[in-house]
Amino acid sequence: MTLGKACWMKFKFRYVDDYFPIERNKNLTLGRVVHEAFELHYRGADKDSIISHISRRYKEEMAKCEMTDQEALIIDRATALGMWMNNPFIRERYDSVEVEEEKDIPFIGRTRLIYKMDAKVKLNNHCWLIERKVTSQDKRKFDNFCRTSSQVTNYIFAERLTGQSVDGVIFECIRRPLLRKGVTETADEFARRITRDYNVRPDFYYDRKIAYRSQDELDLFAEDTKKLISEMRRRIRKNEFYRNTDHCWAFNSECPYMKICFSKIPDPLLLELYYVKGGGHNDNRIEERQSGQS
Numbered sequence: 001m002t003l004g005k006a007c008w009m010k011f012k013f014r015y016v017d018d019y020f021p022i023e024r025n026k027n028l029t030l031g032r033v034v035h036e037a038f039e040l041h042y043r044g045a046d047k048d049s050i051i052s053h054i055s056r057r058y059k060e061e062m063a064k065c066e067m068t069d070q071e072a073l074i075i076d077r078a079t080a081l082g083m084w085m086n087n088p089f090i091r092e093r094y095d096s097v098e099v100e101e102e103k104d105i106p107f108i109g110r111t112r113l114i115y116k117m118d119a120k121v122k123l124n125n126h127c128w129l130i131e132r133k134v135t136s137q138d139k140r141k142f143d144n145f146c147r148t149s150s151q152v153t154n155y156i157f158a159e160r161l162t163g164q165s166v167d168g169v170i171f172e173c174i175r176r177p178l179l180r181k182g183v184t185e186t187a188d189e190f191a192r193r194i195t196r197d198y199n200v201r202p203d204f205y206y207d208r209k210i211a212y213r214s215q216d217e218l219d220l221f222a223e224d225t226k227k228l229i230s231e232m233r234r235r236i237r238k239n240e241f242y243r244n245t246d247h248c249w250a251f252n253s254e255c256p257y258m259k260i261c262f263s264k265i266p267d268p269l270l271l272e273l274y275y276v277k278g279g280g281h282n283d284n285r286i287e288e289r290q291s292g293q294s
């Protein structure tokens with residue numbers, strides 16, 4: 001649904017044609033690795049094994065990429081380590097923390113809501129969903145995002161639909177660094193400076209924000225979602241999709257369908273090289289993150 005709202009042509013490539021990009025967006029690696037670190041922590045892994053996990057994940061990424069991308073990954077790895085090692089969120093005390101599995105619940109007709117939150121926590125008989133965001137947004141922009149994010153509304157709506165009592169969503173925000181590499185600085189020196197900066201300026205990098213949704217907001221979300229679903233069905237039936245070129249570079253990265261989007265008939269060689277058929281329906285989570293931050 002998020003994809004349809006952003007660009008109907010992207011929706012078509014992904015869910016109608018079923019082309020799944022083989023190379024995942026490198027800009028999403030950082031968010032993914034940091035999320036994995038939290039998940040491992042809440043599943044009981046110790047500090048050293050989480051740090052080894054982060055390093056191993058980047059080693060794997062480096063093995064797949066061109067030499068020209070290696071420097072960016074060295075810097076990204078240092079960022080992920082800085083983000084993880086200095087985060088204040090794991091010191092929060094709750095009565096219980098549950099790492100969430102993917103949920104798939106019926107909505108209307110054959111339509112299902114498929115989603116995965118980062119965690120569910122309980123404190124003093126109140127229940128909260130946890131959503132972690134790795135973002136470049138400053139505090140004001142991030143606060144605004146939390147106020148209206150459909151991702152949050154979707155989570156609270158879906159949980160209440162299954163009879164769960166959920167008060168709201170706690171956002172744990174981790175900012176990307178804004179540091180610039182010095183002219184004489186090597187990639188390793190710059191990487192070390194980034195890791196240190198997370199330790200020196202935690203107030204800049206970490207933020208915690210609670211988002212609520214009123215019953216009116218949840219009802220309006222349900223109405224809007226029903227309309228969107230019927231629009232989606234109509235477009236699929238009539239094969240009616242169009243490009244929203246303002247979305248091609250959303251979130252500072254190139255749309256994964258750029259290679260085939262601007263020719264009337266996609267080049268079969270490009271299709272074979274960059275996409276695989278049939279993998280798209282198993283990756284709702286990634287799409288969700290692209291829609292917010294990573």
Ligand code: SF4
Nearest residue numbers: 007010243248255261
């Ligand atoms: S390249 Fe742009 S227009 Fe084409 S699918 Fe992606 S976002 Fe849409």
